[in-house]
Structures are given as structure tokens and as C-alpha cells.
Amino acid sequence: MNFPILSSLILLPSIGALFLFFTKSNNEKNFTVKYVALFTSLVNFALSIYLWIFFDQTTSEFQFVEDRIWIENFINYKVGVDGISILFILLTTFITPLCIISVNSSIKNRLSEFLIAILIMESFMIGVFCSLDLVIFYLFFEAGLIPMFLIIGIWGGTRRVYSAFKFFLYTLLGSVLMLVAIISIYWITGTTDVIQLYDLGIDAKYQNLLWLAFFSSFAVKTPMWPVHTWLPDAHVEAPTAGSVLLAAILLKMAGYGFIRFSLGLFPIASDFFTPLIYALSVIAIIFTSLIALMQEDMKKLIAYSSVAHMGFVTLGIFTIQQQGIEGSIIQMISHGLVSAALFLCVGVVYDRMHSRLIDTYGGIVSIVPKYSVLFMLFTLAALGLPGTSGFIGEFLILMAAFKDNFLIAVLASLGVIIGAAYMLWLYKRVIFGKLINTELKKMVDLNKSEIIILISLAIPTLFFGFYPEPLINTIEVSISDLIETHNMKIVSK
């Protein structure tokens, strides 16, 4: 394979963005800009499908590796994928075109700049998921902040500046420590190449500190309790497409980072800190679920539920078991689809009524029947109903957690009950009941592009709920290998 497919995946959106940059866009030409962006992202999606088809599921080796010297003897531009990363690349290339379709008249000014931000972001995200050099990873990881910061700060709601800075402050603070850790790793081992580091291993005495440094960055991005408070604010102020990107992809960087770096590079420290992660995850699941119950703003509710869902993810990863990690990856993919869909669902009613408050709505089921059906489906997927992708992830995670610690599994399972309560209550208050607000009668049901977006999210949600084999097969070998090496390193200590 000589064709540099991963670099193409990374570069293509940026080239599209460059193209947009030079396209003169005034309001009449809005559509052309959108089509250019959409076309770019669709080509990228096709490319990633191609990647998946030619991906060899039977090995845990990195595939499609490209290695170029950037700074002699220091940093190499090295990218590659294995079973752990490939699904995240697919998720990114799948969600981005949907995001671009969803951009509509609600973005009133600087449309082409908005699309540029989305495309650049796609480049960075794909970069994150396939970097095999710590420095390259760090660059992509941090660069991803910038477009998001701009999306919230420029196209956001009334408190956008506060939210954007809160978002930036939180995430940057964590990342600085990670940078220090990366530099230390270079000092200790003399390389930042991930594959080499996997083989070399890092001396046990450094692991705890390094682990904590990486943790501080990933915990903020996940977000884990108690560094989660930036997320609700960021979501509330972000435009719909921004929320979708944030929830579906940006949050997954941290989960991916935990598996790839925390588990992969610092096995002994990961083992040592597992109780910490368990405690924080369970607190996140229960506390934020309770908080979600009391929200009046739809976006905030879904944002808090995201924190709870990501709590399951971190819990699953650190069980360090086949079911747990597989469950976590499926949960992340599922959350990517479902939270994206839920934010789009909020976007749909927001575009019509310009309110995100739950009590603005009620009794709209017969006015917008198609919307109600799809919203119901995603509500059910969010509460983890069997037959949706949400169930598979949650169930596997809890199963693995139970093997390790009864109490943690019992507490985490409580979150599933509260989850059902807040999602169904949200749905009931928005969709069912008597129609009191007469303004709502003017609402129109989903238009064509909204239906396309939501159906494209609904299909994989249901399909993987009934048949998750394609996902599991892709990740299985890489994960069992990861666990095996992990256990070996623990024993050899």
C-alpha cells in the first residue's frame, strides 16, 4: 500500500477549507459554499469506508503506517491505525457531513468561515485518532480546541464569550501538564514514537506522575466529574453543528486517549489509579444523572447526560477487560450517534421556536409526528434500551465492572434507572401532554434535509443494536492484545 490514505484523510478537509477560503462568498452564493464543504466531507467519508474495508481485522499491528522525518532524531510525522482507532475515524468522517447538512439559515453571517472551521476541525480530529507520535498527537489534540473555541465564540448564543473562555481555560490547563509529560517521556526514553514506546516500556517509577499528567488533560476533555462544568455551558452557547461536533467527536478524543496512552504506556500506573477512576466515574454517573433530572434547558439536560454516559466509558476502560473496553468503545460510538442526534433534535425545535426551554413546548406530537417518532427513537437509545446501540455498550461495561467490583457495578446500574427517568420525562414534557402554547401550532414538521440527517443517524443506532458484530470484530483483536500486554507488564513488574 503506497497510497498515503491516512494523510489524505487528514489533509482533504483542510484542502476543502482552503478552497472555501478563496471562494468569494456573498449571501447569494451560500449554497455553493455549503455544497463544496459537503462534497469534501463526503469524499472523505468514502475514503474512510475504503480504509475500513481494507483494514485487516485479524491483527493488532498498526496498519497503513506512514513515517516521515520531521525533525531529525526528534519528531517523526508518523500515522497509522489499529482496531482501537479506526472506528473513531469512521465516526468523525460520518458525523462531519451530517453536521454540514445541518447548517442552515440559523448561521446568519460568515457561513463560509463557519464551514471552514468545521472542516479544519475534521482534519485535526482524524489526526488525533491516527497519530503514532506523541508530539504529533499533542499538536492535533490541542489544535482541535481552536476551531471549537471559534465556533462557540463567534457563532454562539448570548453568553458565548464566557462559555468559550471557560471551555478554553479548562481544556488548556489540563493540556499543559500533558505537554510537560510528553517532554519528560522524551527525556526518559529518548523517543516519542508510540510503537517504540509500547515496546520499550516506561520505568515504573515515572509512571504515576506521567499518568496523572495525561489524566489531567483527558479528564477535562472527557469530561469527568468534577471538571465537567465547562460542558453544559459550552453546549448551551454553541450553535447546533458545534454542539454536535463537540458531543459526538471532541469528547471521544479523551476516551481514545485513555485507551491508547494511559493504558498502553502506563500499565502499572493505570492499575494503581483504577480505584480513582472508578470513584470519579460512578460519581459522574449518579450525580450528573440527578442534575440532568432537574434541568429546564434541553441542551443542558443532554449535556449533563453526556457526562453520565462518558462516566460509563471511563468506568469500562479501566476495568481492563475485554468486555469493558469493547463496551466503552461501542458506548463512545453509540454516544457519538445518539448525542449528535439529540442535539440535532433540539436544534430542530430551536430553529422553529427559538427556545431551548422545556416548558416552551408540550403537546406537539400531532403537529410534528415525524419529528416525534425520531426523537423517541433517540430518547430510547439514550436510555440504553436493548435493540439500540446504547444498550450493548452499557451492558458490556457493567458486566465487566461487576466482575471487578460489585459495589461499583451496583452504583453505576442505579444511573441506568435515573437515566430512564430524565430522558422519558424530557420527552413527555416536550412532545406529549396538552398543547398550551398556541404559538406551537405554527411549527412545521421535519424538512427533507433534517429527515436525511436523523435517519442516517437512526439506521446505525438500530443496526448496531441488533447486530454489533461489525464493530466488535473490528476492535476485538487489538483489544485482546492490549489487555494481554497489559497483564504481562503487570506480572513482570
Next chain:
Amino acid sequence: MEISIIALPLIASIISGFFGKFIGDRNSEIITSLLVSISAVFSCMVLYEVIQNQYEDNIIIATWINSGSLDVNWSMKIDALSAVMLVVVTSISALVHVYSIGYMSHDPHKPRFMAYLSLFTFAMLMLVTSDNFIQLFFGWEGVGLCSYFLIGFWFKKETANAAAIKAFVVNRVGDFGFALGIFLIFYLFGTVNYSEVFELIPTIKEKNLIFLGIEINAINLICLLLFIGAMGKSAQIFLHTWLPDAMEGPTPVSALIHAATMVTAGVFLVVRCSPIYEYSELALNIITIIGMSTAFFAASVALVQTDIKKIIAYSTCSQLGYMFFATGVGAYNVAMFHLFTHAFFKALLFLGSGSVIHAFKDEQNINNMGGVWKKLPYTYTLMVIGTLALTGFPFLSGFYSKDTIIEFAYLRGNTAGYYAAGIGIFTAFLTSIYSWRLMFKTFHGNFNNKNIKIEETHESPLVMLIPLIFLSIGAVFAGFVFKELFIGSYGLNSFWQDSIFFLKPLSTEHPPLWFLISTPTLVIISIPISYYLFLKNKDLPEQFIKINKPLYQFLLNKWYFDELYDFIFVKPSKKLGMFLWKFFDLRIIDGFGPDGISALIKKFSVKANKFQSGFIYQYAFVMLLGFSALLTYLIVK
């Protein structure tokens, strides 16, 4: 053919749900009813095969989850137990489908309703034919979902929405225990397939676990956790609160889901897991006590309720209690027998009450009815049959199944068993009283409705009556005909094969004669008693109420379970959520975190600004300070 039993209802649901608008109301009604009926015919054929040839099969349809050592398939297990459930589910479902054509004739959302009914049938079939615990869980939550949809079917009613959410969430509490049970099974055995798990159970007989600080036998723990799930779904005491509220749904739903099929899933679960439960004396005793308490509690509440559907709902709750204590005393086959007969007469009673509600134009309070038995002759006759069967009037189906349960409780020979038998007899008496109270108040006495005239009440159309006639045939003959097959002449027989496991064979003795005749006698004499109390001398109950006001209030308010739960769980959860949000997140985390830091930086930068005053002597002074500090340091070092 076997797979089409499951597939047809799903296809029916998809057609009616997604294409209902294009094919029209009538067509979706016909298609769903027809496909489910075909499924019912196939189920009967399967049961016949099982009876005749001991047919057993385990069909693997596809892989579902295959993660590490966990291997779960979409499957269809056919044995005596699932064959009986197949017949119960599909036949009652088919009759309810047909009945709904008449009952929902004025509703604007017929295709949606039919689609839900068929979808429910599909989920229930997935539940009963599973060969592993996770598919069982799929069906389990699936029927819960359909129940949620159907309870909240009239989405404009605030109460219906609340009831729907309550049903789902309370069931989730049960499912929480159920899921933990599955996790524990996987933890202990590394598999979730019935046959493998059941084989391995005897190997862990002596194994103890520390669970949440309590040391407990592993099998006991599995049984208790699974039973929490069963309690939720089958509305046993403590997790029963959703069932009476579920009556907000249309009546056909109550008949199908909340009487004949879904609520019996818990009983089915315990019977299916008999190879596990047989090794847990503790769990069996707890089941006996819970079942018996539910039977008594629900019957006591049913005595004073005035909503016709709620009375029947509590009655269902009570009868499910009987089924549980049958399993608790180890008589799994008798529990299945009662499940089977109960499906017919309870569905009959519900659909009959639907017919009455229809006749009174949506009136459900029995105090506002009365005197219409001549106007509704068919409904009346059919309801009488249902009532007789429910109360266990000799030689009707309830007589065979319920009385046998009480007998086996007695034969169990331990404290829990005797206790259960005693309460069982007393509850049978209460059952009879409240059932006849319902009948007399609904059909006899004076016409008490102020909204419509007696002339306006009318008998239901044929499409509603025919299913009732079928059910009444079941209510009369099911007990007599299937007695030999299900429970033989006391003891084991060949029908159940391996689907039910008995560690030690059931007792084949007979209880003493006085014991055998006590229940039927009480049941028979309760008819004149109720006649006297509720028709002849109506003042007597009134006076009784006056004297025992607190007791009456206690029963009327259903033992205050709802208020208690609201106080213990609902309100504190909301308050805690509010506290965590407003105080913890916003005040503490944000206050000390990002907001605090930025405020701090602002403060410091203001100070730093002041520092740059521009006066040379100030700068010189600071330099001097720094210099002397450095000097001191160097000297000391």
C-alpha cells in the same frame, strides 16, 4: 414455521406502524389481526407437537453479541414451557387484536395502536423463546417499552403520561436487580446460556460471596437478584405501584399486557430458572412470602376501589401473587397452570369491563353504574362466567388451578407453606367478595348514571363479543381439559420434560378432606354474602366504613405506597439533583474553579497595575529590598 411465529407479529407491526397511513385504518387492522392469528395457529401446532412427540428444539437465528468470552445469540428455544407461553401469548393477542377493531373504532390513531399491539406480541415472544438471559432481557425491556407506549397511548391525558413513565421507571428498578443477576451469572459461569448455566449450578452449591458487605450463598444471591426483576414486571408488593396506574391505557391493552401476558413474565422467569431456584431454599421462602403478601394486600385494596378497571388490576396483582407462591413452594407446573387459566378468565374480565365501559360511554366508576344486566345480556353472561372462573367456583378453570396451589402450599409442610395456605384460603374468600361486589354494583341494583339514560346504554358489536366468547370457552374448560397435562394427578409427568426441574419430586399425598373443601365452600357462600352486603343491605358496608374510617382510608389509598415512595425516593432525588446542580456545580466547582481563578487573576492584575506607579524612588526601594534579601540568603548559606 417456528421462526415465523416470532416474525409475523414483527412484520405486522412494521406494516401497520410505518405504512398505516398508506394502506388505511381498516387494512392495517385486518393485516395485523390476520398475521398474529396465523402466528397463534402455528403456536398451537407447535404445542401439539410438543404434547404428542416431546418436540424440543433450539434454533439459532444469528449472532448478537460476541465479546471476549461472552457469546450471545438471537435464538428460539422450543420446549414444553415456551410452547405453553407461545400459545397463551399469541392466542390472547390475536383475540385482543380483533376486539380492538371494535373498541378503538372511534380513535383517530388506529394503525399506531395496532402496530404497538403487534410489536408487543413480538417482544413478548422474544422473551419466552430465548435460550439465554440477555435475549430474555431484550424481550423483558421490549415489552416494558410497548407497555409504556400503550399506557401513554392517549398522549393528551396528563395522568396517562405520568402512569406510562411510572410504569417504565418502576420496571427499571426491577430490571436493575435483574441485570445484576445476569452480571452475577456471567461472573460465576462465564456464560449466559440457560443450558450451560443450569448445568453448572450444582457445582457452586457451597460457594459464598461477599456482596455489599454481606456474606451470602452465590445461588441465593442469583435467585434473589433475578426475583427483584420478576417482582417489577409482575407487580409484586413494593414494586406493584405501576400496575393500577397502568389502567390509564385503553382496555384491550390492560387485558393483553397487564393481565394475560406481560405481567406473567416474572412467573415465567422463575419457572424457567427452576434449575437455579431449586437449590435455594432461602429464595423460595422469600418468594412464597412475597407472593402471599401480594395476594392478600392486593385483594384487600380491591375490596374498596371504585374504578372497575382498577379493581380488576388489583385482582391481577393478587392472582400473580398466587402464582409466585406456587413457585415458592416448588410447584412450578401448578404456577404455569394458573398462569394459563388466569390468562383466559382475566382477559375475559378485562375485555368484558371494556364492553361495559363502552356501553356507559367511558364511565369507569362502578358507583355510577348498575341495573343494566338486561340491557347487556351477552356482556353480563360472559362477565359472570369470568367471575366464577376467577373466584374458583367448582369445576371452572380457576377452581382447578388456584385450589391446587393452596393444596401444594399446605403439602410443602414448612412454616412458610402453612402460612401461605392459610392466607391463600382467606384471600380466595376476599377475591370472591370483591369480584361479586364488582358484578352486583355494575349490573344490578339501580341505574346510577347521571350523564346518560339507561336507554342509551347498548350492547357491544359482534367484533367485540366474539373474542369474549372464545375466552369464556377457555375460562370454563381450560382447567378441566388441561389439568392432566399440566399437573397430572399430583406430581411429575412427562409433559414438562426438562423444561421444569424438580430437585425432589413434588408430594403426591392428598391434603385432608376438610382442607380440600374449605376453599370451594367459602367461595360459594361468599356469593350470598356479597349479594346481601352490596345489594340488599347497602347500609351495612356504609356503617362498617364509618366505624373503621382509618382502615377504610388505608385501603382506599392503597396502603399509602405511592405517598411513601414519593416521600422517600422521588422528592429527595429531585432535591438532591437541584442541590448538586445549583450548589455543587455552580457554587463550589465553578466558584473555586474557572470563575474563581479568573476573578483572582483579575484582582492580581489590578494590583500589579498599581505597582507600576512610575515613581523612581518606589522602584529603587523594591530593588533595595530584593538586593538585601539575596544578600541575606547568600550569607546564611
